[in-house]
Amino acid sequence: MFEIKNICKDTSARVGIFKTRHYGFTTPCFMPVGTNGAVKTLSSKELEEIGYEIILSNTYHLYLKPGEEIIKSFKGLHNFMNWQRAILTDSGGYQVFSLSPLRKIKKDGVEFKSHIDGSKHFFTPESVIRFQKILGSDIAMVLDVCPPYPCSYEEADKAVELTNDWAKKSIEIAKESGVTVFAIVQGSIYPDLRKKSAEFLVNLDFDGYAIGGLGIGEPKEEMWKMVEIVNEILPKDKPRYLMGIGKPEDFIEGIKLGVDMFDCVVPTRNARNGTLYTEKGKILVRREIYKKDQNPPDESCHCFTCKNYSLAYLRHLSNINEILGLRLNTIHNLTYYFHLINKIRKAIINQNVLSFTAEFYKNYSS
């Protein structure tokens, strides 16, 4: 299902195609986050026009709202949101641990209270795979235990043990029901726990592997150290997905270490806060200096926003909290992200990843 097309001679970067049951997408890739079945402010058509081939949505949220019955009546999320390309759904593990006001981890699953109405629910490794089958996810994720940062060695070890145990149950039910599923490597910032987790999961032969539990407050050097350790163990012929990480500079560093897939709320959330990503780095559209600026946010960008609007207008929309401003900013940021990844792919194909990296950092200030 994963075909590697090009391998970088200087780093672990590669270009590949991952074919799911109904859509093939090119890697490395970034997945815009559509938690509730919508990438905030944009339609499916707009995402397609930018070029995105895969988006991320969330089991936890869709299970609570609109719920199983409505998704079933539409024969899945693709029809419900009218998006015919690939969808990866997170299992809800991270959301249960980060959003739910109350949760109890048990041997066979996790009991939690909804952050919406306080109602009680129970997720098991099997039930989240079954629900992701109903969603019609191209890629489902296993239910995992996500300890916070910092956490003790003992707590991280316990999370690895339980995540491994649940992964075994998940792969069985996924194979039975024909669901493409990725495992999630945990282990906090403890190298031996990361190794233990990755080695166990590799033996279960998943369709792909995610690295979870990072980007939650640990120092960046620790994060990349963990990615490097894990990627040495993960099979080269399966995609690797670094969960929740996605600032422009993270793509460069992650891809060089062999990461194929990313997701992050940064480009969309920051767009709504008036932060735009450009070739030169981040800009804040509300700044006084843009008051009369007739230039687009990024001269080199060909997005709908940059082709049609000035910084002064975007600043004005932001100042009056106009919805159009949120949309235009989101279109720009997601276009910038899409093209950045595209440029990295080209650099891998042309064997100039190192010079591309040097050029990127020369222009970009984070």
Ligand SMILES: [Zn+2]
């Ligand atoms: Zn633009």
